[in-house]
Amino acid sequence: MRFFPATEPIACLASPVAPGLLSKREMMMTATPDDGQRAGTAVDAAHSPFLPRLRPRGAVWLTAPAVLVLLVALAYPLGIVVWRSFSDPAIGIDNYVWFFQSAVNRTVLQRTFVVAAWVTLACLICAYPYAYAMTIVGRNMRLALILCVLVPFWLSGVVRTLAWVILLQDSGVINSILRGIGLSPVKLIRTLPGVVIGMTQVLLPFMILPIYSVMKGIDTRLLQAARSLGARPWKAFLQIYVPLSLPGVYAGAIIVFILSLGFYITPALLGGPRSILLSSLVQNQVLSLLNWGRGGAMGVVLLVATFVLLAIAAPLMRQKHTSSRREA
Amino acid sequence: MPSFPRILLGLFCLLVAILLLAPTLVVIPMSFNGNKSLAFPPVGFSWQWYENFFSSPDWTTSFSNSLIVAIIVAVVATVIGTLAAFGVSRAAARTGGLLRALLITPMVVPGVVLAIGIYAVYLDTHLVGTVTGFVLAHTMLAIPFVLIAVQASLEVFDRRLETAASSLGAGRLTVFRTVTLPLILPGVLSGALFAFITSFDEIIVALFITSPYLKTLPVQIYTSITRDADPTVAAVGTLLFLATSLIIIAGLLLGMRRERT
Numbered sequence: 019m020r021f022f023p024a025t026e027p028i029a030c031l032a033s034p035v036a037p038g039l040l041s042k043r044e045m046m047m048t049a050t051p052d053d054g055q056r057a058g059t060a061v062d063a064a065h066s067p068f069l070p071r072l073r074p075r076g077a078v079w080l081t082a083p084a085v086l087v088l089l090v091a092l093a094y095p096l097g098i099v100v101w102r103s104f105s106d107p108a109i110g111i112d113n114y115v116w117f118f119q120s121a122v123n124r125t126v127l128q129r130t131f132v133v134a135a136w137v138t139l140a141c142l143i144c145a146y147p148y149a150y151a152m153t154i155v156g157r158n159m160r161l162a163l164i165l166c167v168l169v170p171f172w173l174s175g176v177v178r179t180l181a182w183v184i185l186l187q188d189s190g191v192i193n194s195i196l197r198g199i200g201l202s203p204v205k206l207i208r209t210l211p212g213v214v215i216g217m218t219q220v221l222l223p224f225m226i227l228p229i230y231s232v233m234k235g236i237d238t239r240l241l242q243a244a245r246s247l248g249a250r251p252w253k254a255f256l257q258i259y260v261p262l263s264l265p266g267v268y269a270g271a272i273i274v275f276i277l278s279l280g281f282y283i284t285p286a287l288l289g290g291p292r293s294i295l296l297s298s299l300v301q302n303q304v305l306s307l308l309n310w311g312r313g314g315a316m317g318v319v320l321l322v323a324t325f326v327l328l329a330i331a332a333p334l335m336r337q338k339h340t341s342s343r344r345e346a
Numbered sequence: 347m348p349s350f351p352r353i354l355l356g357l358f359c360l361l362v363a364i365l366l367l368a369p370t371l372v373v374i375p376m377s378f379n380g381n382k383s384l385a386f387p388p389v390g391f392s393w394q395w396y397e398n399f400f401s402s403p404d405w406t407t408s409f410s411n412s413l414i415v416a417i418i419v420a421v422v423a424t425v426i427g428t429l430a431a432f433g434v435s436r437a438a439a440r441t442g443g444l445l446r447a448l449l450i451t452p453m454v455v456p457g458v459v460l461a462i463g464i465y466a467v468y469l470d471t472h473l474v475g476t477v478t479g480f481v482l483a484h485t486m487l488a489i490p491f492v493l494i495a496v497q498a499s500l501e502v503f504d505r506r507l508e509t510a511a512s513s514l515g516a517g518r519l520t521v522f523r524t525v526t527l528p529l530i531l532p533g534v535l536s537g538a539l540f541a542f543i544t545s546f547d548e549i550i551v552a553l554f555i556t557s558p559y560l561k562t563l564p565v566q567i568y569t570s571i572t573r574d575a576d577p578t579v580a581a582v583g584t585l586l587f588l589a590t591s592l593i594i595i596a597g598l599l600l601g602m603r604r605e606r607t
Contacts, residue, residue: 077432077433077436077437078433078437078441078445079433080429080430080432080433080436081429081430081433081434081437081445081449082433083426083429083430084426084427084429084430084433084449084489084493085430085445085448085449087426087482087485087486087489088448088449088451088452088486088489090482090486091464091482091483091485091486092451092452092455092460092486094463094467095460095463095464095466095467096455096459096460096463097463098463098466098467099459099462099463099466102466144362144365145362147355147358147359147362148358148359148362148363150355151355151356151359161598161602163359163363164598165594165595165598166363166366166367167366168594168598169366169367169370169587169590169591169594170366170367170370172543172590172593172594173370173586173587173590174546174547174549174564174567174583174586174590175547175549176547176549176564176567176568176571177370177373177567177582177583177586177587178369178370179571180373180567180571180579180580180583181369181370181371181372181373181583182369183384183571184372184373184376184384184386184580185369185372185386187384187385187386189385189386190385190386191372191386194386194387219365219366219369222362222365222366223366276454276456279456280455280456280457280458280459282457282458282550283549283550283568287568287571287572297456297457297458300458300459300462301458301461301462304462304465305554310462310466313462314462317456317458317459317462317463318459320456320458320459321455321456321459324454324455324456325454328454
């Protein structure tokens, strides 16, 4: 794991990100053998005279087709992007110098990060109480709440963005209501607030699911213990529950921030010339101006920012709550 | 009588639930609009945009293209991803973890960066606008979802069952076919569903590698939104919304039933 500190936490992220698993996990919970039993199984299997056939070294080869697809369709294309950013039109770092010297580009880069931060904050404020409620309500209510997260999660992002175009446009739902009650219409589409609103709604499930999956594992008896020792409900919640839920918060925040940085469809459809984000700039350089070097350099900046953030956030996302649950 | 903070929490959650679901519902009234416009409120009532979706070649071919690509991707990615899941969970812990981290990187690479890279490669290899090109790119994007789904099943799978079967004389293939596969089937099937949806909804890479001769449904929706205010997109959106909701409700109900038995 030392070689790839950046992607490992995403592995624990990934199961809430694939929400079918969320429900499937719940289905399977009853069948899950406890850890001790599973450890025993592993030992049994390793020492069994009947199962020497699939040795670990042989098993690795089963990943070969997947690795091959990744090399062809991920590593090679990214390699081309990096190479062109240093070689098109001439070998050197001209494209990067251009990128960081241009005031427009710096503004867009800064705007991309600011928008990502706002979207992450807005998602967090909406998601934390929602995820908490999911853990304390009854089963039918929980299914309803899960449904409200999963439907938008799996519905095509283009369709959800279309809905926001209809809502935010000058002749849209929000402005018709405002006109209806005698207020002056506001400009929402092709503005930065419009982009932030749309992105927040589209990305909200990515924040709710990781937080919920961590909160689900928190032992609420810890809160009772704190209460019985004289802590007020709010104090018990803030000092016991919130810290235990932080790995989920970090995981949700980092995935939303990263997805926001690279978001393309929603800002492209809801945004205007004054709210262009980095992804649209990359697309514009490559498809409209055919400038692969400059587009590539922007892409590499985006890519590096993503992986640096992952590397920084990786240690924060490790789930500490499981150990404390065992102790409890 | 619930306490005041509880009521506050309930109200807040109701608002968040509305925020999650309600905006999307706006496509439903728009899809029955009598006018060729996406302006609110819709005027009159008509089924013409649904008719248009099922009769206009632009929409029907892009829909069938998406379906074909997504079905092939579901099959290919499920096979490759399931093999990889076995490799990852049966390899030595260190190697397995490393491989897993490597195989799920497609989930975090910014879409546009990936798209321009794939577009550059496809331009050189004449894969732009081909089914092969779409399938290759979408398979790469779908593998992580299959890997995670199948691995979750393998984690709760008791390997002593395999030992038992082989001790009774079953060959390796027989063990896999009659013991392992039936037990991990829920994971494999949900992996296949994830792969299908990943491909069916994918847009960023599709926007770059599309051609006038091969468009997928999301590309057609996107170009329609940017080009004109044609309510057919709202009709498509409504149909996709209904299909997605039905699949998820079915999945949740199925999960509930299994939990009970």
